Amino acid sequence: MPNSRPRWTRSSGTTRAERSIAGNTAGPGEILRAMTQPIRVRMAPSPTGDLHVGNARTALCNYLMARRLGGAFILRVEDTDAQRSDASHEEGIYEGLRWLGLDWDEGPNVGGPFGPYRQSERQDIHGEAVQQLLATERAYYDYTTAEERAAEREQQRAEGQPQRYSGMGRNFTAAEIAERKAAGVVPAVRFRADPKPVRFDDIVLGTIRAGPDEVDDFVIARGDGSALYNMAVVVDDEHMRISHVVRGKDHVSNTFRQVLLYEALGWTPPAFAHLPLVVNRRRQKFSSRDGAQWVGEYRTQGYLPEALVNFLIFLGWAPGDEREIFSLEELVREFRLERVNRADAVFDPQRLDHFNGVWIRRLDLDDLAKRAWTYASAGGLELRPDQRGYFRSALELEYERLSHLNRTAELMDFFFDDDLVPDMRQVRYRRHSAAETARALELVAGLVDATEPFDDPTLEARMRALASDLGWKAGDLFMPTRIAVTGRKATPPLFATMEVLGRQRCRERLQRALAGLAKLATA
RNA sequence: GGGGCAUUCGUCUAGCGGCCUAGGACACCGCCCUCUCAAGGCGGAGAUCGCGGGUUCGAAUCCCGCAUGCCCUACCA
Numbered sequence: 001m002p003n004s005r006p007r008w009t010r011s012s013g014t015t016r017a018e019r020s021i022a023g024n025t026a027g028p029g030e031i032l033r034a035m036t037q038p039i040r041v042r043m044a045p046s047p048t049g050d051l052h053v054g055n056a057r058t059a060l061c062n063y064l065m066a067r068r069l070g071g072a073f074i075l076r077v078e079d080t081d082a083q084r085s086d087a088s089h090e091e092g093i094y095e096g097l098r099w100l101g102l103d104w105d106e107g108p109n110v111g112g113p114f115g116p117y118r119q120s121e122r123q124d125i126h127g128e129a130v131q132q133l134l135a136t137e138r139a140y141y142d143y144t145t146a147e148e149r150a151a152e153r154e155q156q157r158a159e160g161q162p163q164r165y166s167g168m169g170r171n172f173t174a175a176e177i178a179e180r181k182a183a184g185v186v187p188a189v190r191f192r193a194d195p196k197p198v199r200f201d202d203i204v205l206g207t208i209r210a211g212p213d214e215v216d217d218f219v220i221a222r223g224d225g226s227a228l229y230n231m232a233v234v235v236d237d238e239h240m241r242i243s244h245v246v247r248g249k250d251h252v253s254n255t256f257r258q259v260l261l262y263e264a265l266g267w268t269p270p271a272f273a274h275l276p277l278v279v280n281r282r283r284q285k286f287s288s289r290d291g292a293q294w295v296g297e298y299r300t301q302g303y304l305p306e307a308l309v310n311f312l313i314f315l316g317w318a319p320g321d322e323r324e325i326f327s328l329e330e331l332v333r334e335f336r337l338e339r340v341n342r343a344d345a346v347f348d349p350q351r352l353d354h355f356n357g358v359w360i361r362r363l364d365l366d367d368l369a370k371r372a373w374t375y376a377s378a379g380g381l382e383l384r385p386d387q388r389g390y391f392r393s394a395l396e397l398e399y400e401r402l403s404h405l406n407r408t409a410e411l412m413d414f415f416f417d418d419d420l421v422p423d424m425r426q427v428r429y430r431r432h433s434a435a436e437t438a439r440a441l442e443l444v445a446g447l448v449d450a451t452e453p454f455d456d457p458t459l460e461a462r463m464r465a466l467a468s469d470l471g472w473k474a475g476d477l478f479m480p481t482r483i484a485v486t487g488r489k490a491t492p493p494l495f496a497t498m499e500v501l502g503r504q505r506c507r508e509r510l511q512r513a514l515a516g517l518a519k520l521a522t523a
Numbered sequence: 524g525g526g527g528c529a530u531u532c533g534u535c536u537a538g539c540g541g542c543c544u545a546g547g548a549c550a551c552c553g554c555c556c557u558c559u560c561a562a563g564g565c566g567g568a569g570a571u572c573g574c575g576g577g578u579u580c581g582a583a584u585c586c587c588g589c590a591u592g593c594c595c596u597a598c599c600a
Binding site: 084159163187210229316324351353467475482493 | 524525526527528529530533534535536537538546547548549550557558559560561562563592593594595596597598599600
């Protein structure tokens with residue numbers, strides 16, 4: 001095993017100032033290390049659900065580091081808990097990552113030189129390491145029973161003592177062990193954690209220390225021989241030559257144990273970077289009751305992956321100047337772990353919406369049309385393949401009104417409803433009665449027939465002239481016309497809309513509006 | 524109970540001992556633009572930088588204490 005791993009060094013100081021200085025000057029050093037040791041980062045989700053937004057952010061940070069430094073981004077599925085893991089979730093995770101635009105270099109579905117990439121398929125490798133610890137007496141078989149441990153915990157709690165495993169299983173005599181075996185006790189393997197302080201340097205958090213009694217004799221392998229999380233992670237990260245472990249802050253306490261395992265196995269730990277958590281308004285771990293939890297939900301809700309990426313990266317990171325719109329590519333160039341904050345960040349859906357709007361307006365029309373078409377069909381709009389051009393023209397008008405892609409159908413349905421019957425009761429007949437309005441719309445209908453060319457500027461000129469002839473304010477004529485032609489009060493600019501709708505649709509809708517108005521007038 | 528970490532407008536953040544009577548963005552309010560709705564432009568309100576000590580000529584920035592919050596404390600990951 002190589003005994004020097006690439007890493008970003010950081011002074012032991014933990015102030016933002018020191019971190020930043022380290023960050024700003026880390027460039028050349030990083031590159032140097034990148035040339036001598038490959039940068040390899042990983043994302044290690046448990047398949048207990050689809051891609052969670054918190055995991056998505058972790059994946060993003062790993063991806064950005066890998067791409068910026070020319071390293072490898074590895075996906076490892078941590079499915080050692082058979083109870084909770086479900087293979088069907090694996091595909092959901094892949095889909096989420098792909099949708100976000102995060103591609104990986106090694107993983108269960110793509111293979112790679114350090115496979116297998118599913119933890120459940122690595123049991124033998126973990127087992128060897130467990131045996132090594134057993135052989136060097138850094139671990140032991142623990143024949144205590146669950147009842148004994150529960151009793152110990154209960155007593156500790158009652159006495160207000162720290163709840164820690166005392167290591168009572170260390171010193172059974174051969175006779176006691178035989179007795180327990182006979183009684184059917186299946187031993188777990190515990191790490192022999194001798195009292196000593198533990199510390200590690202974290203790229204985000206600085207130096208982290210724990211006192212000598214913090215880590216107890218934790219279990220590294222179950223009675224059935226399978227390795228537990230901390231053991232499996234260490235073995236896999238080592239065997240996969242992971243250079244930087246970038247993960248959520250909720251793993252800090254685990255890191256103490258893992259550092260001890262690296263040491264006991266004679267391995268050099270990777271560099272660590274613990275990201276602040278994404279939390280809800282009450283500042284607790286973000287979950288489903290706080291909004292959509294899975295990345296896939298954001299997709300169906302009409303968010304752009306660009307927007308989610310942009311939003312997520314700003315949870316705990318900022319470039320240091322006042323820019324805040326970043327594409328994935330730009331982030332690859334700009335993102336630095338050293339600039340990541342340590343405080344947890346509240347997930348603010350309104351801010352996500354803002355980014356979504358910004359990114360929708362940034363897309364070029366063809367791209368937007370392609371994406372919106374799918375949502376529009378899913379949203380119930382009946383679109384014929386030959387209507388792509390028409391759809392595009394209509395969408396062009398709705399551009400800055402489209403906040404979420406899944407609202408495409410509701411925003412644009414009036415363009416496609418050939419049986420549209422405008423509800424003229426929406427008009428406020430304050431200045432002009434229904435009868436007067438009907439007379440005016442007759443003239444509009446005539447104008448629609450006669451206007452040539454049937455386009456935005458010409459229509460506007462003719463309509464303004466008509467309003468003036470009538471002695472009406474322009475708006476008083478435009479609103480009934482808008483409702484007649486679109487069926488709604490809020491639309492894109494009227495004459496551009498009419499141009500896109502075309503003469504025929506306008507004519508038909510005006511006639512139906514007039515029919516409706518006639519009923520209104522008699523009623 | 525123990526340990527670890529954190530704390531700047533409601534929210535995301537800038538801040539690296541004097542450029543800070545704390546900057547930007549979201550949300551909110553107002554005005555402008557305007558045929559409606561948006562988008563856009565301009566402006567407003569909003570943070571005694573969690574609290575208390577200290578160091579310093581000078582502290583949001585450094586140190587100590589306290590409070591609060593979060594995470595971990597499984598034969599889960």
